[in-house]
Amino acid sequence: MNNRRFFFKNSLSGIRRLRGRYLPLGIIVALTIAVETAALALTAACTALADEKYGLIKDMPPEKIEAEMKLYRQISEANAVKQVGMYINAGAIIIGVISVIFISLLMQRSRIYEVGVYYSIGFRRKFITRTLLFETFVFTAAASLTGVILGSAALPLLIKSGAIIDVSEYLYVSKTTPLLVLGAALLPVLIPTLTFSRRLSKTDPNRLLSGEV
């Protein structure tokens, strides 16, 4: 069918038309992703720092190590930050995944009436579910990307402020973190969409329109 342009336009129009509802959800996703990005990068950098310093003292004679107490302190501080970072990470990932699933579920459920209208004027079921999938996907991608940028920018600022251990030289090890986080944020979108489209294909369209689903 010659309606690909309509498909994209109509999917994106959903975000525009429902921006009032989308915006608060987008902020939650972006903030969660920002924390996740920063915490992941921080733990990776701390690991790199601890490993490198440990490599320095590993083969030293004991009397020399005495003089290198500073290295010891750095390693243990890095390890401590790493610990905390891992907890934050685990928490953020759980909150992130749950909120993304929850949000896409909410967005789609609240559209049941609209789906009924699309159905009644002859849109094919696949077209409708693809529209919702694309809309949620674009929204989650935009919110996550904002979060990744925020998180990546916040970490160096945090280090500069002296609030946490200085791992700025080791941040290079976590270059791929943003991609990982983006992928992790987008994957959960699929789950509610797939269950939703399965439900949709079994539901009487008149009940979609009357909202009795």
Add this chain to the structure above:
Amino acid sequence: MSDIVRTEGLTKSFKTKYGRVDALRGIDMNVAEGEFVMLLGKSGCGKSTLLNIIGFMDSPDGGKYYFDGEDVSSLSNDGKADYRANRLGFVFQQFNLIFTMTAFENVELPLGYAGIEKSARRARVEQMLRKVGIGDRADHLPAEMSGGEQQRCAIARALIMEPKLILADEPTGNLDEDSTEKIMQLLKEINAGGTAILMVTHDTDLTVYSDRIIKMKAD
């Protein structure tokens, strides 16, 4: 003249918690091309069920359904969707407009889905809105229109693909006397242009607008 809709022995039952409900038991009926037919009958006798099957919103359990001469008794889901999109228009008691879209956008939807290009869409929608009498409401959301205006908008959407048949399930059920009369006049005008209309109503006063009535009985 040939029939746009013809059914033979159409049956439909629903399974409910309390057992099986036979909503349709062998319906034979027809609507000729360009005809204005009204469907009357007591509440629960199966009018909406019949209209939903004729409108490809539901499938019959048994019997035959011919649309414009073609046997459409057992179409696939996509096949039924294509009929809804291109061959008929549905008008509901609740209007069923999308609340977050303007009148213009609501009417434009079927054209966009059909892949019709923007400038042609604009011209056709504007002309259609004028035809149903809400040319000055193009940028209004449904909530910013009266019930009668919303129904005009829904009728415009049903007509925009130029179908040969309009199905209307109590289209004036939510309207006051004044709007009812205006909507009926609009439907009559549309019918005069050659579009067949099959309309469900409770209001026997409205039968004056029809060419023929079909009375359904719950047996």
